[in-house]
Structures are given as structure tokens and as C-alpha cells.
Amino acid sequence: MKRIVMLAAACAVAVPAFAQNVATVNGKAISQQSLDQFVKLLVSQGATDSPQLREQVKQEMINRQIFVQAAEKDGVAKQADVQTEISLAREGILVRALMADYLKKHPVTDKQIQDEYNKAKQQQAGQQEYKVRHILVEDEKTANDLLAQIKKDKSKFADLAKKNSKDPGSGANGGDLGWAPPTNYVKPFADTVGSLKKGQLADKPVQTQFGWHIIEVEDTRPVEFPPLDQVRPQLEEMLRQQALGEYQKQLREKATIK
Template sequence: MKRIILLAAACAIAVPAFAQNVATVNGKAISQKSLDQFVKLLVSQGATDSPQLREQVKQEMINRQVFVQAAEKAGIAKQDDVQTELELARQGILVRALMADYLQKHKVTDQQIQTEYNKVKQEQAGKLEYKVRHILVADEKTANDLLAQIKGNKAKFEDLAKKNSKDPGSADKGGELGWAPATNYVPPFAQAVTSLKKGDVSDKPVQTQYGWHIIQVEDTRPVEFPPLDQVRPQLEEMLRQQTLADYQKSLRDQAKIQ
């Protein structure tokens, strides 16, 4: 009777321990804790915790264990190139975790975001954006011929753009490119735009890597800077990246490298 009681007690102790494992593969246990951590990682990347996800994770972990055991049995882990990949993977994981930990401990503040917003807004003060039309053709002669028609009032800019422009995005709209700062364009085009006044057409064709352009500035207006709430995510991410860059530089500067 005493032996039966002891056996029953041993089973009672063993059941909770066994219940902590979701599966065993050739005697190798896959713990509930490992599964929970895998699920937590997937949830942090956008997945939704559910019985279906947990079953998928369980099967994935079983498959991995089967394959890993086969690789170890075959001596794959001892191969030089595999050892190198394993070490690089370990380093990559540690570096990502280090950066995530640093950002968690050095979060971007509302004051930093406001200060950066004010700075960028001040930099944009006084800058203009332009409402531009253009006609794009393949050669300079064609461009000069079209420009002569425009200057001589023999044809409208919009009509010539629809008929001759090689830019599929604007030709049907009479060459209209809409409102944009000059920095949106390649340098030769941007330089021509900023040199023109409202209503002006370029005195000569402008060459870029796309061909030859006849440019007209229809109108100008001050750049309207977006409100803080609209650009907050971009500013926060920019400051996060700057925080990481400064941290990485400090680590490098403090390291003894010979």
C-alpha cells in the first residue's frame, strides 16, 4: 500500500511538469514557454494570437526540431561555413536586441519632436513651390521648333504638349505637372524652374537625362508646411534613427581598435 501511495504521489508531481511541454521530438522536449515566446514574437510583428496561430507555431516548432536533429546527426553544424553563418546570425540578433533595448531606454520625447518640427519649419520658411508645365521631346531641334511656335503665339503650350510630349504622365494634361517644390525635379530642370517668374516660358530648351524640355511656370506660392500631427511619425522615426546613429558612434569611439 505504501508503494502505491508513493507511486501516485510521483505521478501527481510528474503531470504538471509534463504539461509544461507541448510536444517531444525523439525525446527532445518543446516547452510551453518556448511556444509562448514564439507566439509573442509573431504578435509583436503584427500577428493575432489565436488557437489556430498557436497550432501553426507548434507544428512549425516540431518541424524545426525534426530538421535540426537531422542536421546535427549529419554533422552539418560542424561545417565551417555553417559555423560562420551561425555566428553571424547570433551577432545580428544581439545587435538588433541591443539597439531595441537602447531605444526602449532612450525614447524620443514630445519636446524633441516639437523642437525638430520648429527647426524644419523654419528652414522651409520663404521657400516656394511651383505649378509647372513641360513638353518633353527627344531632340533639341524639335524642342526649338516647338518653342518658336509658343513664343510666336502660333500654338498654345497645352496643345503642343498633348500632341508632342513624350512624358506619358503629363502629356494628356497639356504638360501639367501640378504643384511641387523645385527640389522634386532633377537639377537642370529645377534650376530652370527657379529662374522663371510666374507665367514665363523657358528661353531655351533644357536638357536632362530624359530628353529636352520646354518649361512653363504657371504660378508660384509659398510652401505650406504641414501641421505637426501630420508629420509626427516621420519626425519621430528620423529622431529614433539619429539616436541610434549617435549611440553607435559613441560605442565605436569608445572601443579600442588596433
């Protein structure tokens, strides 16, 4: 009777220990903790924790263990190029973890975001954006001929753009490029746009690397700066990257490199 009691007690102790493993592969245990960590990683990347996901993860871990054991048995793990890849992968993981840890300890604050927003808004204060249309052609002579026709009758601009412009996007729309600041265009084009007033046609064709342009500014308006909530994610990411860049710079400056 005493032996039966001792055996029952031993089984009671052994069951919880065995329950910590979700599977064994050729005697190699796959722990519940390892599976939980794998699932946690997938969830952090957008997956949803579910019995189906956990079963998929379990099977994936079993497969990996089978293949890893085979690689080790066949000596693949000892090959020089494989060792190099393993080393590089380890370094990459550590670098990513280091950067993530730094950002966790030094989060971007609301004040930093607000200050950056105010700075950007101030920089754009007074800037204009332009509603532009153009006709793009191969050579200067063609551009001059078309410009002469438009100067006589501006109403011909859209039809001439549809018939002659090399720019398929705007050409089909009568040369319309929509609203944009001059900085959206290549420099010769941008300089001309910035020099024109509402309703003004450039007095001569403008050459860029794309060809010759006939340019007209149809309208102008002040640049409307977006509200903070709309640009917050971009500002936060920019500040995070700036912080990481500065951190990396500091680490390199402190390192002894010979």
C-alpha cells in the same frame, strides 16, 4: 495502502512538470515557455494570438526539432560554412537586440519631435512651390521650333505637348507636372523654374540629361507645411535613426581597433 497514497502523490507532482512541455521529439522536450516566446515574437510582428496560431507554432517547432536533430546526426552542424552562418546569424540577432534595447532605454521624446518639427518648418518658411508644365523633346532645334509656336500663341502649349513631348506622363496631360518645389527637379530644370514668375514662359529651351525642355510656370504659392500629427511618425523614425547612428559612432570610438 501507504504505497498507493505515495504513488498518487508522486503522480500529482509529476503532472505539472509534464504539463510544462507541449511535445517531445525523440526524447527532446519542447517547452511551453519556448512556444509562448515564439508566439510572443509573432504577435509583436503583427500576428494575432489564437489557438490556431499556437497549433501552427507547435507543429513548426516540432518540424524544426526533427530537422535540427537530423542535421546534428548527419554532421551538418559541424560543417565550416554552416558554423559561419550560425555565427553571423547570432551576431545579427545580438546587434538588433542591442539597438532595440538602446531605443527602449532612450525613447524619442515629444519635445524632441516638436523641436525637429519647428526646425523643419522654419527652414521651409518663405519657400514657394510651382505649378509647372513642360514639353520634352530630343534636340534643341525641335525645342526652338515648338517654343517659337508657343510664343506666338500660348494656347497651343497643351496640344503641342500631347503631340510632341517624350515625357509620357505629363505629355498626355498637356505637359502638366502639377505642384512641386523646384528641388523636386534636376538642377538645370529647377534653376529655370525658380527664376520664373507666375504665367512666365522660359525664353529658351533648357537642356537636362533627359533632353530639351520648354518650361512654363503657370502659378506659384507658398509651401504649405503639414501639421505635426501628419508628419510625427516620419520625424520620430528619423530621430530614432539619428540616435542609433550616434550610439553606434560612440561605441566605435570607444573600441580598441588595431
